[in-house]
Amino acid sequence: MRRWLLLLLALAAPVAAAAAPNPAADRAAFQGWFRHLFPQLPLAKYVDGPYNFSASERAQWQQIMELPPYGFAVDHGKALFDARFPDGAGYASCFPHGGIGIAQDYPQFDPKTGRVVTLPIAINRCRVAHGLPKLKLTTGDLADIDAYMVRTSRGHKIDVVVPDTKPALAAYEAGKEYFYSRRGQLNFSCASCHLQYPGHRVRGDTLAPALGITASFPIYRSKWGNMGTLVRRFIGCNKNIRSAPDKPDSLAYRDLEYFLTAMSNGLPIAGPGARP
């Protein structure tokens, strides 16, 4: 009986160790999977998403980029960013380095609220701190401010920190759980498409790899005809698989963005982006 118990304990120990959240190990495995799929593709190139897999889409994109469709959004976002609040302060006062070149450090875990804060949510927090109403998190002015701040961060390596604390690791794990869980009537997880079948096509659309997928947001999507943040895309994905979308500021989407961006640490910020 004792021997059986010992054996059981011996078997359980590594399982318990493996179950402890380990973002660094997850990231090594995640990036290793894509290296295995596409050994020729340098890591930094993943930020170009679907354009790595379709020569015709890449050619069209390169033409489009001669006059990037997000140009107006960046200019408008800069004007909004530079404008003063009624109390005389501005967005720059809410961020380190005056908000310039910092997008690679988001999302962050806020120990005070116990929640993940994405860059768009941080922009809204800044507004609330200065007595202004929140902006819509999916598109419009906030996506434009986001586009400007991301533009000033282009080329900076993504550096999402998951503190070694219970609540931060719990948020990270919740995001990971979301990414791998099947949902909706069509029964897809994020991983079903963006981990298992990157570079394949769903009808005419090329599936972007999960690695580097956050680096180009916000994006100007031709299908939308305007700018959209990452949560706008999350909502669209949920609808595609016939799953009830979460709220733009939900913990579910915050945690998902946290996990997904942390997996791309080391890759350069490439946003704002343009997608079909």
Next chain:
Amino acid sequence: MTGKGGCVKHELRILALAALCSLVPLAARAAPTAADIAAGRKIAFTKTLGNCIACHVIPGGAQPGNIGPNLTHIRVLVPHRKDAYAIIFDEPARKPQTPMPPFGRNHILTPAQIRQVIAFLYSHK
């Protein structure tokens, strides 16, 4: 004695009924009509219905995806229609890692619609 005889009769009746039940759909499935094939085609190519073309190459379908196998030669890939029915109804039950949605289990398509899709797919020689 009479009780036993009644029981046998009852069993026979059930058998006859079971045989009839299995024959009726078989007969119905043996000869899909042109209307079935046309309905199946619509289901396979329409996003809000089966949307099979999103992942599979199918003769006559524009801009197919390439996640699932090419179904042009489905007769070679899946010789038995009952296997095709099982795959469309609930492929994750057979292969947990498949991206194929469980069209029957999740009520995306009705059993009749699944049979129409099969009629269409197997209409390609």
